[in-house]
């Protein structure tokens with residue numbers, strides 16, 4: 860019997876998929892935590908993110924910090940600094 864190679868026609872177009880690795884996500888979370896606004900740091904729980912500090916996580920695994928309780932700009936600056944040292948992140952984020 861002849862071997863038939865099945866080639867799916869419904870296979871989606873190959874596109875380069877960027878996915879932020881777990882270890883980088885951890886760093887991102889550490890950076891976010893460092894930049895939590897003082898008044899949300901200890902007692903006040905942020906009602907927008909319920910203390911998670913995360914607004915949302917993109918399909919690429921990029922963590923978008925909560926803009927209510929995290930000082931976004933310095934956090935972003937620090938993230939960019941981190942990315943400078945890592946080739947695949949440098950291309951993406953800096």
Ligand SMILES: [Zn+2]
Nearest residue numbers: 905908925928
């Ligand atoms: Zn928040």
